[in-house]
Amino acid sequence: xxxxxxxxKGVDAGPHFLDGDHALAEGALAAGCRFFAGYPITPSTxxxxxxxxxxxxxxxxxxxxxxxxxxxxxxxxxxxxxQKVMTVTSGPGFSLMMENIGLAVMTETPMVIANVQRGGPxxxxxxxxxxxxxxxxxxxxxxxxxxxALSPDSPQECFDLAVEAFNLSEFYRVPVFIMTDETVGHxxxxxxxxxxxxxxxxxxxxxxxxxxxxRPYNFNRQGGNPxxxxxxxxxxxxxxxxxxxxxxxxxxxxxxxxVLTHLMEKIDGNAEHIIRLEESEVExxxxxxxxxxxxxxxxIRAVQDARKLGLKVGALRLITVWPFCEKRVRELAPxxxxxxxxxxxxxxxxxxxxxxxxxxCKVVSVNHCGGxxxxxxxxxxxxxxxxx
Amino acid sequence: MSSHEIRFSGFGGQGIIRCxxxxxxxLSLYDDKFAxxxxxxxxxxxxxxxxxxxxxxxxxxxxxxxTAPGVxxxxxxxxxxxxxxxxxxxxxxxxxxDLVKVKDELPGRTTWRVPATRFAEELGNRMFTxxxxxxxxxxxxxxxxxxxxxxxxxxxxxxxxxxxxxxxFERGYEHGREALAGATK
Numbered sequence: 001x002x003x004x005x006x007x008x009k010g011v012d013a014g015p016h017f018l019d020g021d022h023a024l025a026e027g028a029l030a031a032g033c034r035f036f037a038g039y040p041i042t043p044s045t046x047x048x049x050x051x052x053x054x055x056x057x058x059x060x061x062x063x064x065x066x067x068x069x070x071x072x073x074x075x076x077x078x079x080x081x082x083q084k085v086m087t088v089t090s091g092p093g094f095s096l097m098m099e100n101i102g103l104a105v106m107t108e109t110p111m112v113i114a115n116v117q118r119g120g121p122x123x124x125x126x127x128x129x130x131x132x133x134x135x136x137x138x139x140x141x142x143x144x145x146x147x148x149a150l151s152p153d154s155p156q157e158c159f160d161l162a163v164e165a166f167n168l169s170e171f172y173r174v175p176v177f178i179m180t181d182e183t184v185g186h187x188x189x190x191x192x193x194x195x196x197x198x199x200x201x202x203x204x205x206x207x208x209x210x211x212x213x214x215r216p217y218n219f220n221r222q223g224g225n226p227x228x229x230x231x232x233x234x235x236x237x238x239x240x241x242x243x244x245x246x247x248x249x250x251x252x253x254x255x256x257x258x259v260l261t262h263l264m265e266k267i268d269g270n271a272e273h274i275i276r277l278e279e280s281e282v283e284x285x286x287x288x289x290x291x292x293x294x295x296x297x298x299x300i301r302a303v304q305d306a307r308k309l310g311l312k313v314g315a316l317r318l319i320t321v322w323p324f325c326e327k328r329v330r331e332l333a334p335x336x337x338x339x340x341x342x343x344x345x346x347x348x349x350x351x352x353x354x355x356x357x358x359x360x361c362k363v364v365s366v367n368h369c370g371g372x373x374x375x376x377x378x379x380x381x382x383x384x385x386x387x388x
Numbered sequence: 389m390s391s392h393e394i395r396f397s398g399f400g401g402q403g404i405i406r407c408x409x410x411x412x413x414x415l416s417l418y419d420d421k422f423a424x425x426x427x428x429x430x431x432x433x434x435x436x437x438x439x440x441x442x443x444x445x446x447x448x449x450x451x452x453x454x455t456a457p458g459v460x461x462x463x464x465x466x467x468x469x470x471x472x473x474x475x476x477x478x479x480x481x482x483x484x485x486d487l488v489k490v491k492d493e494l495p496g497r498t499t500w501r502v503p504a505t506r507f508a509e510e511l512g513n514r515m516f517t518x519x520x521x522x523x524x525x526x527x528x529x530x531x532x533x534x535x536x537x538x539x540x541x542x543x544x545x546x547x548x549x550x551x552x553x554x555x556x557f558e559r560g561y562e563h564g565r566e567a568l569a570g571a572t573k
Contacts, residue, residue: 017413017425017540187452188409188425190416294452301450376451 001171001202001224006030006163008196010058018191020158020184021046021088024114025054026193027162028086031201033112034060035083037074039067042126043182044088044116051086068093072100075111079104080238082204082229084166088114092123094133094140101175102141103240105263108173108217108225110204112165115177116185119370129182130370131293131344135351137177138322144260146267148274149177149322151292155189161319167202168274172223172266179321181344183294183373207234215245219262221269271323278317281307285314287386288332290353291342292318294373299342302379311387324352333360338386340364342379344372362386391445392531393454397471398463398484400438403518407461408440410522410540411532415444418536424449437466444531459529461521462488463504482525484517500528500567507559516556519545523560528568534561 010029018026024047028036036051052062061078065071068089075085089097094115104111119125120132133140137149148168152158161178169176207214207226214234218225228234237247242259244250267274280300282288287306291299296317303315316332318325333339338361341350350365357363366382368374396407405427412425427440441454458479462468468481468488475481477496485501493499504520511520526532538554545553 015417017409017416017423183426183452186426188412189423189449297450297452304450373451373453 001167003167003200004203006196006199006201007032010034010060011193011196011199012054013193013195016191016193017188018155019046019186019188020152020155020180021116021186022050023155023158023191024088024162024178024180025050026191027159028112028166029054029058029060030159030193030196030199031084031163031166032203033084033086033166034058035075035078035085036060036087037063037065037071037078037085038087038089039065039071039093041090041093043118043185044090044093044114046185047088047114047116068096069100072097072104072111072113076100076104076107076109079109079111080227080230082206082231084110084170084204086112086114086166088116090116090118090126091120091130091133094136098136098141102143102145104175105141105145105147106240107238108263109175110166110169110173110227111175112162112169113175113177114162115179117179117181125371127182128371129294129344129373131179131181131295132346132348132370134179134321134343134345134348137179144264146264147175147177147322148172148267148320149179150319151179151321152184153293153296153317154184155187155191157319158184159191159193163199163201167200170202170204172270172274173225173227174267177322179293181294206232208232211235216247217243217245219245219258221262221265223266223270267323272327274320274323275325276319277325277328278319280315282314282316282332284312286312286337287340287383288314288316288336288338289340289342289379289383290316290318290349292321292349295342295344298374298376299379302376302383305376305380306383306387309384311383313383313387318349321349324349324356326356329353329356333357336361338362338364340366340379340382340386342366342374344368344370344374391443392459393457394442394444394459394461394531395439395454395457395471395474396442396461397437397439397467399436399466402438402463403515404438404463405440406544407518407522407525408442410537410544411526412442413544414532414536414540415442418539419533421445422447422449424452426452437464437470439467439471459525459531461525463517463521465489480529482521482528484521500524500564502560502563502567504560507563508556511552511556511559513552516553519553519556520560520563523557523562524564524567525560527561527564
């Protein structure tokens with residue numbers, strides 16, 4: 001990835017006391033996002049509000065769309081028009097976005113979508129926290145595809161990961177999701193926004209060569225392929241149909257293998273470059289507690305309490321949730337007694353953990369339905385039992 | 389490690405959330421502490437008892453919600469009735485003197501009364517009640533410095549009301565200092 005420093009216009013440098021939603025908007029602006037199309041929904045609306053408020057001074061465009069389908073459609077259009085683009089939503093809106101998220105994946109359109117999760121299903125618990133869309137983000141649209149999803153544990157990380165999400169999205173030309181939740185979204189903490197010259201961003205890579213060599217697609221299973229900007233005078237085509245390198249429909253099984261393998265492998269094949277984890281005292285642990293987002297803060301507290309009791313327990317926080325950290329789990333599984341997944345849902349990422357562990361150690365799910373964070377005591381009890 | 393859990397409460401429109409925002413900003417930006425602020429966000433925050441919570445620590449706050457608040461500020465009767473029972477032994481309760489009737493002070497907790505509305509009206513508008521109460525709160529609890537609080541105000545109160553809000557804060561702060569001196573005598 002090639003980085004440049006951020007455009008100072010979008011960077012409100014300095015220390016702030018911000019909630020996670022506002023920090024997402026600031027991160028997007030710092031990353032160079034200049035187009036936001038969205039439809040308001042609790043508990044994500046504050047991000048839209050902040051972006052709308054700041055848009056005039058930064059020179060960005062904010063559109064409130066008629067619904068969430070149209071929001072993603074607008075992002076696809078604006079991205080091919082040369083902009084870095086984003087939207088935010090929560091569960092019900094996320095469901096509506098699924099069709100066009102598939103279009104964005106297929107057309108390899110960079111965009112950042114934040115889901116400030118609330119309890120579901122359906123309209124569920126509009127004002128209360130959850131982590132129930134973790135499988136939907138990976139598999140919610142039809143067909144085989146791959147995406148990247150990050151999960152911040154604090155307002156500061158909302159800012160940091162918004163910047164990173166744009167960078168990954170630009171390089172891999174894939175929708176990148178910030179899977180946060182009501183607690184982090186509405187929680188205020190100190191957020192330090194660095195000066196623009198200390199923020200590294202990946203710029204849009206637009207093709208500028210001879211017309212006859214112009215290709216909006218390159219199915220080489222890698223990131224870093226250039227886009228073609230609409231209006232630059234090149235003739236190309238964008239479609240959700242299986243397409244060739246010029247973007248025109250090429251609907252054969254052979255072409256589908258090429259396109260699909262590229263879509264899958266540009267992420268899976270680069271998983272080790274993409275994935276970020278935070279570990280503490282995992283090396284000699286009997287039990288590894290895995291978690292992400294707000295839950296990791298509660299889990300880490302339980303891990304600290306367990307260590308005080310003399311238990312050999314480590315914490316592994318998924319900053320990148322998708323792609324899943326298969327390699328690390330395969331390393332750890334044979335060396336530990338148990339791995340615990342703590343999450344605010346009925347047990348979603350634990351299925352991925354079970355799949356990768358494949359019986360090589362015990363897998364424990366400390367799940368609970370949406371509406372509140374875990375009681376650290378419940379996690380501690382699970383650790384004690386798993387350590388036996 | 390020292391940590392505090394604080395609950396600000398009252399009814400919607402009194403500037404309760406603002407109190408927590410100002411205190412959180414003061415602590416984390418100017419007093420070198422970690423502060424995590426959460427607020428009542430559901431329908432319960434619209435009109436009836438409204439509350440905002442702060443967890444304050446010397447280290448990174450892990451669990452973001454309060455579990456055993458040592459300080460309660462209650463600017464309405466409903467808030468006092470709802471939240472005072474949860475204050476820990478040795479804790480501090482601050483009530484608005486004219487809006488909250490405290491029948492029997494809770495044993496083992498210090499209850500302070502601040503005539504915040506009256507002071508605010510003397511300054512020209514009862515809108516400043518929360519800032520008077522906040523001044524009193526920082527003086528009697530010592531959780532946050534008065535200087536940090538004053539630094540935190542710009543951006544969190546409208547520019548044209550900054551001076552008068554500062555005045556309101558100082559009025560409450562002075563009153564708190566006096567009350568504290570009176571209590572220790």
